[in-house]
Amino acid sequence: MQIATAPGSHWLITALEIMSALFIFLIGxxxxxxxxxxxxxxxxxxxxxRRNYPVIGRFRYLFEKLGGFFRQYFFAMDREELPFNRAQRTWIYRAAKNLNNTVAFGSTRDNRTPGSILFVNTPYPTLGENAAPPVPVTIGRECRIPYVASSFFNISGMSYGALSKPAVLALSMGARKAGIWMNTGEGGLAP
Structure with missing residues (x-):
């Protein structure tokens, strides 16, 4: 049985046959x-x-690459998730893989909010004559006896056993020169 075709439509049938064969080949x-x-x-x-989720696990890396684009237009920003936001998790992933985890030229943090702390680089830093003196910070203004801290930045408790003796001495001498506190990590403050 032969199907009647319109004159000149033979090329269309040939093109459809080629495309269907190509489709089957691509599926294979x-x-x-x-x-x-x-x-x-x-x-x-x-x-x-990839070992626990073969094939599908590979898409995680694709979605991670495309995530910035989709978050920018459709979903949450890098610092909106809790308890750990995407910026923190990305930093941890890169640190765990021994990759460079510094972000150059800017921040995803909103530095326009009042009270944001900014560290501004300068090619010619002042040594003391033009530096602004530190202002004491009052904690608990509405309390009966508010606490006034002479410095805003201090050295927090850390695993000093992992540092060398010269490193600990350098930290404590720097803290003394700056007039700040240094938490010993043993539940107290260094003199």
Missing amino acids: LLALWVVITFITDISQTRQAI
Whole structure:
């Protein structure tokens, strides 16, 4: 049985046959890629997400790359999530992989809010003659006996056992020169 076709439509049928064959070939290539990727992911030991979720785990990295674009226009910003926002998690991921985790040229933090602390770089820093004296910080103004701290920045408690003796001495001498506190990490303050 032969189907009657309009004159000149033979090229259309040929094009459809070629496109359907190409589609089937591409589906076969995709299936082959999925099988090879599955075997590769399940047998590797470097990335837990790919081993636990073969093939699908690879999309996490794609979505992580595209995440900035989608968050910019549709979803939450880098610092809106709790308890740990995306900026903090990205820093931790990069630090865990021994990658550079510094962000150059700007910040995702809103520095326009009153009380934001800014560290401004200067090519020729003043040594003392032009520096503004530190202003005491009052904590608990409405309290019966408010606490007045002579400095805003101090050295917090840390694992001093992981530092060398010269490092601890340098921190304590710097704290003394700056007139700030240094938490010893042992539940007290260094004299």
